[in-house]
Amino acid sequence: MFVDEYEELDISPFKICGILNSSFNDKKVHYFTDVGNNQMWAAHSLRLSLGQAIHNSGGLGAMGFGILTAIGISYAINDLVVVITGDGGALLNIQELDIIAREKRSILTIVLNNDSLGMVRVFQEMYFDGRDDSTYWNGYSSSFASIAKAYNIIAFTTTTDVEL
Ligand SMILES: Cc1ncc(C[n+]2csc(CCOP(=O)(O)OP(=O)(O)O)c2C)c(N)n1
Ligand SMILES: [Mg+2]
Secondary structure, three states: OOOOOOOOOOOOHHHHHHHHHHHOOOOOEEEEEOOOHHHHHHHHHOOOOOOEEEEOOHHHOOOOHHHHHHHHHHOOOOOEEEEEEEHHHHHHOHHHHHHHHHOOOOEEEEEEOOOEOHHHHHHHHHHOOOOOOOOEOOOOOOOHHHHHHHOOOOOOOOOOOOOO
8 A cells, every 4th residue: 555645635646646646457568657746656656567558768767758758659569558647747748649549559648747847846845945946836737638639639628537
């Protein structure tokens, strides 16, 4: 069992990973994360079973890694491909959704949108008296689901684990 640090929320990274764990328990899955809190949450709470693996950019910390690496690996394997990325990392290579669409790659991409460059914001809270310069603002002008739909990808936004 893992401890859900955000138990009070209707949806949390821990709940999402819990749903992935139970939905894909007996399936071969390659998970990909980006960089930031999304990477840490996935590492904490994905429980890999036989035939499952998780990939990230490790110490390189290359934001934007998740979606495009998943596309590349999807050509090499026949297993399920699931990306867990942050909003910041997703935006660095959002144009790759066009490759997913036109090459008809079957890739489940989950954007954990906390409207924030979360990991750096946390450092600013810890070491810079909460001066969250450039890491937190009042949300985006667009929605990730709308961007994905513009690329003809099936997409939705959810704020509850029940709906997910
Ligand atoms: C190309 C690049 N730019 C900046 C950073 C520094 N950095 C590390 S984590 C992070 C925040 C990532 O934000 P987001 O993708 O929304 O993930 P979250 O931490 O919110 O889950 C940043 C800016 C980096 N690792 N790589
Ligand atoms: Mg974020």
